[in-house]
Amino acid sequence: LQLLLCLQFWLLVLDQKRKERVIKMVFRDLNLEQNLIENLESLGYKTLTPIQENSLKYSLEKKDIIARAKTGSGKTLAFCLPIINNLDKKKYRVQSLILAPTRELATQIATTLREVLRSTQNIKVLTLCGGVPYRPQVVSLEHEAHIIVGTAGRVLKHINEGNLKLENINTFVLDEADKMLDMGFFDDISNVCSLLPKQRQTLLFSATFSNEIKNLALEFLNNPVNIEVEDEEQNIIKQVFYEVNSRDAKDNLIEKLIKKYQANSTIIFCNQRVTCEELADSLYERDIDALTLHSDLDQKQRDETLTIFSNKSYPVLIASDVASRGIDINDIDLVINYDLALNYKIHTHRIGRTARAGKGGVAITFVLPNEAKSALEIKEHFPDIVFEDEKEIVFDNSFEIDSIFRSIFINGGKKQKLRKGDILGCLTVALELNVNDIGKIDVFDFCSYVALKKAKLKFVLENLQKTKIKGKYYNIYEK
Ligand code: ADP
Ligand code: MG
Numbered sequence: 001l002q003l004l005l006c007l008q009f010w011l012l013v014l015d016q017k018r019k020e021r022v023i024k025m026v027f028r029d030l031n032l033e034q035n036l037i038e039n040l041e042s043l044g045y046k047t048l049t050p051i052q053e054n055s056l057k058y059s060l061e062k063k064d065i066i067a068r069a070k071t072g073s074g075k076t077l078a079f080c081l082p083i084i085n086n087l088d089k090k091k092y093r094v095q096s097l098i099l100a101p102t103r104e105l106a107t108q109i110a111t112t113l114r115e116v117l118r119s120t121q122n123i124k125v126l127t128l129c130g131g132v133p134y135r136p137q138v139v140s141l142e143h144e145a146h147i148i149v150g151t152a153g154r155v156l157k158h159i160n161e162g163n164l165k166l167e168n169i170n171t172f173v174l175d176e177a178d179k180m181l182d183m184g185f186f187d188d189i190s191n192v193c194s195l196l197p198k199q200r201q202t203l204l205f206s207a208t209f210s211n212e213i214k215n216l217a218l219e220f221l222n223n224p225v226n227i228e229v230e231d232e233e234q235n236i237i238k239q240v241f242y243e244v245n246s247r248d249a250k251d252n253l254i255e256k257l258i259k260k261y262q263a264n265s266t267i268i269f270c271n272q273r274v275t276c277e278e279l280a281d282s283l284y285e286r287d288i289d290a291l292t293l294h295s296d297l298d299q300k301q302r303d304e305t306l307t308i309f310s311n312k313s314y315p316v317l318i319a320s321d322v323a324s325r326g327i328d329i330n331d332i333d334l335v336i337n338y339d340l341a342l343n344y345k346i347h348t349h350r351i352g353r354t355a356r357a358g359k360g361g362v363a364i365t366f367v368l369p370n371e372a373k374s375a376l377e378i379k380e381h382f383p384d385i386v387f388e389d390e391k392e393i394v395f396d397n398s399f400e401i402d403s404i405f406r407s408i409f410i411n412g413g414k415k416q417k418l419r420k421g422d423i424l425g426c427l428t429v430a431l432e433l434n435v436n437d438i439g440k441i442d443v444f445d446f447c448s449y450v451a452l453k454k455a456k457l458k459f460v461l462e463n464l465q466k467t468k469i470k471g472k473y474y475n476i477y478e479k
Contacts, residue, residue, distance in 0.1 A: 025048045025053045026046060026047055026048070027045060027048065028041075030048075030056060030060065030081070031060060032060075032081065032084075032085070035119045035120070036084065036116070036119060036120070038119065039118060039119035040116065043115060043116070045077065049073055049074035049077075049078075050069070050073065051067060051073045051074055051078050051227070051229045052074050052078045054067075054229060055067050055078045055227050056078060056081060056082070058225045059078070059079070059081070059082040059201070059203055060082055060085055062082075062086070063201070063223075063224070063225050064201060064202045064203070064204075064221040064222045064224040064225070065203050065204070065224055065225045065226075065227055066204045066206075066209075066217045066221060066224045066225075066226055066227070067203070067204070067205050067206075067226075067227040067228075067229075068205075068206055068207065068209050068227070068228045068229070069205075069207070069227075069228075069229040070207055070229075070348065070352060071348070071349055071352030071353075072352050073229060075175065075205045076108075076109055076175075077116070078205070079098070079173045079203045079205065080109075080112060080113050080116050081116075082171060082201065082203060083096045083098075083113070083147060083171045083173065084116065084117065086170045086171045086201060087123070087146060087147075089120060089122075089146070091168065092144045092146070093144060093146075093165070093168035094145055094146065094147070094148055094165060094166070094168060094169060095146055095168050095169060095170050095171065096146070096147045096148070096169065096170070096171040096172070096173070097147075097148050097150075097155070097166075097169055097171075097172050097173070097192075098147070098148065098149040098150070098172075098173040098175060099150065099151070099152050099173070099174050099175065099180065099192065100149060100150070100175045100176060100180075101175075101176050101179040101180045101185075102129075102151065102179075102322070103127075103130065103131055103132070103151060103299065104306070105175065105176065106127050106128075106129050106149045106150055106151060107127055107129075107149075109149045109175065110125050110126075110127045110149045113125045113147060113149070123146050123147070124143075124145040124146050125145065125146065125148075125149065126140055126141070126145040126147070126148055126149070127148075127149050127150060128141075128148055128149070128150030128151075128154050128155050128158055128164070129150050129151045129154055130151050130153050130154040131299050132299055134154075134157075137154075137158065137163075138161075138163050141158065141163045141164055142163075148164065152180060152185040152189050152192060153185070153188050155192060156188050159192065159195055166195055166196055166197065167197060168197075169196055169197055169200060170197075170199075170201060171202075171203070172193070172196055172200055172201070172202045172203070173202075173203045174189065174202075174203070174204045174205065174206075174216075175205050176205065176206065176207065177189075177204050177205065177206040177213055177216065178207055178208045178209075178210060178213055178345065179207075179349075181210070181212050181213065181216070182345075183322075186212065186216070189216065190216070190219070190220070193219070193220040194220075202220060202221050202222065202224075204217055204221060204224070207345070207348060207349065207352075208345050208348075209228075236361070237351055237361050237362070237363050238361070238363070239351065239362075239363045239364075239365070239382055239384060239385040240362070240364050240365070240385070240386055240388050241364075241365045241366075241367055241375060241379070241386070241387045241388070242364065242365070242366055242387075242388060242389075243367050243368075243369070243372075243387065243390075244366050244367065244368065244390065245368070245369065249390075250338055251279065251282045251283070251286075253366070253390055253393070254268065254283065254336060254338075255286055255288065255401065256390075256395050257334065257336065257364055257393065257395075258288075258315070258316075258334065258399075258401050259395040259396055259397060260393055260394065260395035260396075261334050261362050262333075262396065262399050263333035263334035263362075264312070264331075264333055264403070264404075265312065265315065265317075265329075265331055265332050265333050265334070266315060266316045266317070266334040266336060267317045267318075267319055267329075267332055267334075267335050267350075267353050268290075268317070268318045268335075268336045268338050269318075269319055269321065269335070269336070269337050269338060269339065269341070269350050270318060270319075270320060270339050271320070271321070271339040271341075271342065272320065272339075273294040273295065275338070275339065276292045276293075276294050276318045276319065276320055277294075279318050279338060280292050280318055283318075287401075288315070288316055289314050289315060289402070289403070290314065290315075290317065290318050291305045291308065291316070291317050291318070292317075292318045292319070293306065293309075293317060293318070293319040293320070294319065294320040294322075295320065303444070304409075304479070306329070307407075307449050308449060308451075309329065310329050310440070311405060311407060311439055311440035311442065311449065311451040312403050312405045312439060312440075313403050313405045313406050313407040313439075313451055313479065314403055315401050315402055315403045316401075317329075321341070321349070329353065332354045332361060333354065334354065334361070334362050334363075334364065335350060335351050335353050335354045335361065335362070335363040335364070336363075336364045336365075336366070337351075337364065337365040337366060338366055339366070340366070340367055340368070340371045340374055340378070341365075341378070343377075343378075344378045344380075344381045344382075347365075347378050347381075347382075348381070350363070365378075403454075404439075404453060405451035405452060405453060405454065406451070406452060406454050406457045406478065406479070407449050407450065407451050407452070407478075408449070408450050408452060408457070408460060408461065408464070408476050408477065408478060408479065409447060409448075409449055409476070409477040409479050410423065410448040410449075410450065410464075410469070410474045410475070410476055411446070411447055411474050411476075412446070412447065412448065412469070412472065412474045413443050413445050413446045413447045413448050414443055414444065414445050414446075415445050415446055416446075416470075416472065417470065418448060418469065418470060420441045420443055422469055422470045423448060423469060424438065424441060426464070426467060426468075426470075427450070427460070427464070430468075431459075431460060431463055431464065431467065433452075433456060433460070436453075437452060437455075437456045438450065438451070438452060438453075439451025439452065439453075449479065457478065460476070461476060461478055464476045
């Protein structure tokens with residue numbers, strides 16, 4: 001009998017192990033090229049996220065899909081892989097088109113695509129977005145590309161003016177389709193759709209399924225597979241609502257909350273541009289350094305803001321919704337909704353900034369007395385939300401609200417043939433900095449940013465200007 005029990009036990013264990021293996025699908029299980037799989041693994045992608053697992057089995061079979069999953073669930077990779085799967089690498093023609101709601105999101109998608117494709121030679125990914133000069137895009141298109149990522153309006157303009165040829169497109173992706181519709185792009189999107197070749201694969205991703213989305217899918221998708229992933233990670237984000245009486249009360253609470261949660265990176269959302277700026281002033285009075293991100297800034301300023309916030313040079317970013325849509329900034333500890341979001345969809349997008357890819361996070365929301373009804377409407381979608389009294393906030397006053405790094409700006413980048421390694425080399429060899437004193441290095445076309453431990457900032461500012469990087473002197477500024 002003992003033997004039998006023992007045997008039964010081991011059978012159970014084996015069965016459990018088998019189940020675990022079935023649940024966690026890895027990229028090797030997919031029917032993809034070997035060098036692509038290896039590259040995905042080297043980028044740190046081990047197991048598939050639920051949306052990837054559920055959608056790729058259809059999308060890699062060239063089926064149309066309409067998929068719903070919350071922000072941070074890994075949708076980008078879920079559509080990048082079918083695009084690569086459909087790509088004829090030898091054919092130097094545009095074969096895939098991705099539409100996204102904002103330039104920032106399009107840029108981020110392009111970055112992911114290039115990373116995933118870095119093991120494949122000579123694949124050109126081009127972004128076509130509004131808010132940046134038009135002519136250079138036309139020139140780039142004349143040199144052909146394989147994959148286009150862009151915003152609807154600008155892409156349509158290039159199509160209408162004959163710069164962008166559609167006849168070789170086999171894959172069409174609508175990312176954050178709900179956001180695009182909210183922003184009024186329905187007509188542009190359906191115009192683009194109707195001009196594309198009928199023989200194609202279409203993938204539609206959205207955080208919510210509204211009727212408008214379903215109509216779009218009915219009209220432009222061919223027998224799509226419906227994929228919905230339950231928001232099982234929802235409760236990883238701890239959500240607390242506070243009733244407050246005034247703006248002043250909100251400003252006072254921010255400091256306490258950052259200290260309570262010992263947050264090194266906080267995003268604060270406001271509904272309006274002016275509120276962003278006024279709050280930044282108010283925090284400045286309280287010795288808290290904050291960056292602002294809103295649609296009044298030009299693209300260069302927005303890129304810079306995102307870069308120096310992502311590299312941990314500032315502890316707080318104050319953002320409006322439009323400017324921050326779809327941006328993937330990792331390691332956000334705390335999201336504060338300074339203004340209540342206008343609806344639960346916007347609220348969902350905001351709190352998705354924290355707890356990305358399964359990490360825990362906290363989202364705080366301030367509610368004014370006259371907003372109680374709207375707050376309850378949001379709460380209906382998130383049963384885990386708790387209301388707390390601000391008097392109960394316990395915090396550690398010794399926690400310093402500051403960042404570990406500060407950034408320097410170098411007026412040279414890719415066009416000057418500067419690479420990360422050149423800058424790192426110069427800092428560690430010529431200036432004898434320790435690698436631990438150097439944070440993230442971002443190299444753009446015409447400039448670069450380096451995060452440095454604050455104690456080293458003055459030294460680097462004084463000396464890097466007088467030191468050649470890859471044989472040339474550059475201007476160095478503090479950011
Ligand atoms: P979404 O578009 O759904 O908001 P993203 O595609 O931007 O989400 O992914 C969010 C984060 O999760 C990114 O930082 C991405 O690198 C990471 N990620 C995506 N897929 C995986 C995976 N399979 N394993 C680990 N991390 C992943
Ligand atoms: Mg996304």
